Amino acid sequence: MSEFAEDFDAIDTVKVYNSSKPSGLEAQQSQVIKDVLKRYKSANGELYGSLLDVGCGPGNITRILATSFEDSIGVDISESQISQARNAESPHRITFKVGAAESLPVADGTIDVVTAVFALHFIECDKFVVECKRVLKPGGIAIFFVGVLSKVQAPGKDTRPDTVPLVNEMNYKLSELAKTLKHPERHVLGCYEALYNDMKWPGKRLIETEIKNVSSLVDISRYYLSVPFYRRLGTTMENPVIEFVESVKRLWSMEDTIEKNIEVRACYRAVTIVLLK
Numbered sequence: 462m463s464e465f466a467e468d469f470d471a472i473d474t475v476k477v478y479n480s481s482k483p484s485g486l487e488a489q490q491s492q493v494i495k496d497v498l499k500r501y502k503s504a505n506g507e508l509y510g511s512l513l514d515v516g517c518g519p520g521n522i523t524r525i526l527a528t529s530f531e532d533s534i535g536v537d538i539s540e541s542q543i544s545q546a547r548n549a550e551s552p553h554r555i556t557f558k559v560g561a562a563e564s565l566p567v568a569d570g571t572i573d574v575v576t577a578v579f580a581l582h583f584i585e586c587d588k589f590v591v592e593c594k595r596v597l598k599p600g601g602i603a604i605f606f607v608g609v610l611s612k613v614q615a616p617g618k619d620t621r622p623d624t625v626p627l628v629n630e631m632n633y634k635l636s637e638l639a640k641t642l643k644h645p646e647r648h649v650l651g652c653y654e655a656l657y658n659d660m661k662w663p664g665k666r667l668i669e670t671e672i673k674n675v676s677s678l679v680d681i682s683r684y685y686l687s688v689p690f691y692r693r694l695g696t697t698m699e700n701p702v703i704e705f706v707e708s709v710k711r712l713w714s715m716e717d718t719i720e721k722n723i724e725v726r727a728c729y730r731a732v733t734i735v736l737l738k
């Protein structure tokens with residue numbers, strides 16, 4: 462269990478994190494998971510059986526995924542996150558529980574699908590994988606999702622200069638900072654490659670796709686800065702996220718336009734690790 466996981470328990474973090482994802486992004490992230498699921502597992506009838514979403518945070522993604530399941534459980538180590546999750550209305554059958562991924566509060570062989578969205582990097586993977594094996598039914602599946610910004614474009618026909626080098630530079634600087642601080646965010650920035658390589662599960666798979674989300678430049682920086690690691694880096698140009706926003710504005714000769722008014726199509730590299738029992 463990572464010491465940095467505790468950052469997610471602070472009440473202000475819960476509130477900021479819960480309200481900062483660009484519009485529609487959680488639905489798109491959930492859709493990637495649903496598509497992977499469809500590829501490997503057919504539902505008996507219209508719905509899948511049981512879902513266990515580990516590191517569920519405020520439960521927004523759990524609620525979207527739950528529309529495809531008869532029963533769902535969201536588990537998170539943070540009491541604050543779970544109380545936020547319980548506060549929101551859940552039209553589907555969902556139970557939220559405080560618990561650790563390394564010793565899941567769920568009986569053996571009772572779950573059809575385990576998910577972990579942006580959570581694997583905080584978890585002790587060896588123990589979690591053993592837990593997944595224990596709680597999954599035979600034929601069950603575990604899906605771990607992560608995504609990283611790969612470029613921003615102008616929506617519609619893109620004639621503006623390419624931002625890929627700027628995104629690469631930001632991601633590189635953030636990775637170096639995460640490595641120096643020994644922060645698990647380095648695994649997010651590496652799209653879980655190292656975690657996947659170390660994972661002991663015969664027949665494991667890694668699937669890569671892309672998400673495109675239209676928002677504004679300010680939405681992207683707000684999203685980044687809602688995650689405790691990026692908040693730790695401050696709000697000056699020393700923070701590669703702030704520097705990135707300024708450099709995109711410079712590249713596009715939009716220094717005088719406020720970020721809220723700069724509409725962008727953000728492209729995210731989306732990676733899922735799939736374990737079939």
Ligand SMILES: C[S@@+](CC[C@H](N)C(=O)[O-])C[C@H]1O[C@@H](n2cnc3c(N)ncnc32)[C@H](O)[C@@H]1O
Pocket residue numbers: 462463466469470515516517518519520521522536537538539542560561562563577578579580583584585
């Ligand atoms: C980046 S948030 C992701 C939340 C949610 N899945 C989402 O995508 O919005 C990571 C979550 O993992 C939780 N977490 C960290 N370590 C955990 C552990 N060992 N077991 C269960 N949850 C954990 C944190 O409390 C936090 O809510």
